[in-house]
Amino acid sequence: MILGSIVALVTPMFDNGDVDKDSLKKLVEFHIEQGTDALVAMGTTGESATLNEHEHMDVVKAIVDFVAGRIPVIAGTGANSTSEAIALTQAAKQLGADACLLVTPYYNKPTQEGLYLHYKAIAEAVDIPQILYNVPGRTACDMLPEIIGRLAKIERIVGVKEATGDLSRVAVIRDLCGDDFALYTGDDATSCEFCLLGGNGTITVSGNVAPRLVHEMIFAAIKGDRKAATTIDANLRGLHTQLFIQSNPIPVKWAVAEMGLISKGIRLPLTWLTEDCFESVRAAMQQAHVL
Numbered sequence: 001m002i003l004g005s006i007v008a009l010v011t012p013m014f015d016n017g018d019v020d021k022d023s024l025k026k027l028v029e030f031h032i033e034q035g036t037d038a039l040v041a042m043g044t045t046g047e048s049a050t051l052n053e054h055e056h057m058d059v060v061k062a063i064v065d066f067v068a069g070r071i072p073v074i075a076g077t078g079a080n081s082t083s084e085a086i087a088l089t090q091a092a093k094q095l096g097a098d099a100c101l102l103v104t105p106y107y108n109k110p111t112q113e114g115l116y117l118h119y120k121a122i123a124e125a126v127d128i129p130q131i132l133y134n135v136p137g138r139t140a141c142d143m144l145p146e147i148i149g150r151l152a153k154i155e156r157i158v159g160v161k162e163a164t165g166d167l168s169r170v171a172v173i174r175d176l177c178g179d180d181f182a183l184y185t186g187d188d189a190t191s192c193e194f195c196l197l198g199g200n201g202t203i204t205v206s207g208n209v210a211p212r213l214v215h216e217m218i219f220a221a222i223k224g225d226r227k228a229a230t231t232i233d234a235n236l237r238g239l240h241t242q243l244f245i246q247s248n249p250i251p252v253k254w255a256v257a258e259m260g261l262i263s264k265g266i267r268l269p270l271t272w273l274t275e276d277c278f279e280s281v282r283a284a285m286q287q288a289h290v291l
Contacts, residue, residue, distance in 0.1 A: 001158070001182045002072050002099070003200050003222065004037030005215040007207040008045035010253050011059055013265030019055065021062055023262045028066040030261060034211035037201070038072040039063060040101055044138065045205055045249045048076050050267040057091050064096045078103030078133060082118045089126040099129040101161060101203070106139035112147050123156040130156050135163035135186055145169055149176030161186045161203045170197040188240040192233040195221035205248055206239040209255045210288040238284030245277050255281055259290060 009031070012023035031039060041063040042048045042056050051059065060075045067073050075092035077100040079085040089100045104110075105118060123130055132151060136142035142164070151157045160177075162169055163186025173183055184201050185194035191202040195218055207214040213236055220229035243251045247270065254273035256262050258281075266272055273281065285291040 001180070001200060002038050002074070003219075004202075005035075005207050005211065005218045006038040006040060006074065006184065006201055006203045007031055007036045007211060007214075008040040008043040008203050008205055009063070010208055010249050010256055010262065011042070011046045011051070012262035013047075013267065014263060015265050017265060017267045019051075019059060020263060020265065024059070024062055025066045027256075027261055028063060031211055032067070032070055035215040036071065036207060036211045037215060038074060038098075039067065040074045040076060040203055041097070043076040043101060043203070044103075044135075045208070045252065046076065047249065047267055047270070050270070053088070056088070057095060060092055060097060061095045072098040074099045074101050074131065076101050076103070078105075080105035080108050082121050085118070086122050086125045089122055089128065089130070093126055093128040097128065099131060099158070100126075101131045101133050103133040103135060104139050104141045104143050106141060109141055112144055115141070115143050116147050116150055119151050119157060120154060123151075123154045127156065129158045131158060131182070131184070132160040133163070133186070134160060137163070145172045145176055148173055152177035152181045158182055159184060159200070163187050163203075165190050167193055167197060170194055170199055174198055188236075188243070191240075192217055192221050192229050196224065196226055196229060205243050205252050206236055206288075208252050209239055209243070209259070209285060210236060210290050213288060235288050238287040242277075242281045242284040245280060246273060251277065251281050254278075255285055258282065258285065 012020040075097035077088035134143040159182025161184045165187040183199045188206045217232035
């Protein structure tokens with residue numbers, strides 16, 4: 001089981017939208033030095049929605065190569081087409097990813113049984129650890145705990161990224177899935193409490209900006225040290241809110257650029273952070289002691 005702070009990595013780009021692999025390598029080294037426990041390549045924060053399949057897998061390969069086995073790499077391979085999700089998951093396995101993160105099918109609003117059959121088909125098709133990803137705020141599709149419980153019985157399905165922010169689900173999913181099933185939060189604002197309640201880690205946006213603090217906070221929470229975890233999290237509260245002041249990953253890319261780690265590149269239809277938000281994001285970064 002992968003534990004701790006799993007950073008949903010931004011994808012560095014030049015101002016024309018092309019992927020900047022030199023900055024990507026620098027980011028990987030930064031996260032390993034700062035104690036990040038694993039990286040997600042090509043998740044929502046990595047702008048997977050606007051990269052074509054070739055670019056998507058090229059970024060996954062680059063991150064796998066740059067990491068060189070030092071920490072796990074989880075490839076985002078979800079799609080609203082089951083056959084496409086299978087193809088992306090097969091490609092990620094071939095490129096050496098350690099696991100895959102599969103968002104619920106978006107836009108087409110499958111039934112709960114459809115979700116079960118979708119994930120079952122992927123797990124049966126590709127021999128790689130697979131993490132479910134439930135984020136109804138983006139997908140208009142909420143995978144209920146009962147379905148997660150059924151899917152947890154399938155050998156290759158090893159965990160879930162639960163991004164609803166509903167802390168009552170932690171105990172429900174744990175009871176349904178057992179102690180060997182990984183529970184990750186996808187909601188930075190509630191990540192401390194999620195792990196204090198028995199979660200195994202976070203797949204984080206804030207960790208792009210303050211990786212060491214997020215790592216330390218999450219492990220304190222996993223160990224049940226409420227005082228230490230909440231003390232650290234107090235310095236991260238600004239990031240947890242201000243990095244979502246506009247659509248993710250707009251604010252976080254601006255913040256990472258402010259740190260000198262990437263250039264100012266993002267792909268349409270996303271646009272660069274507007275100037276009226278600069279000071280609030282900068283203040284959150286100062287609160288987290290990264291500026």
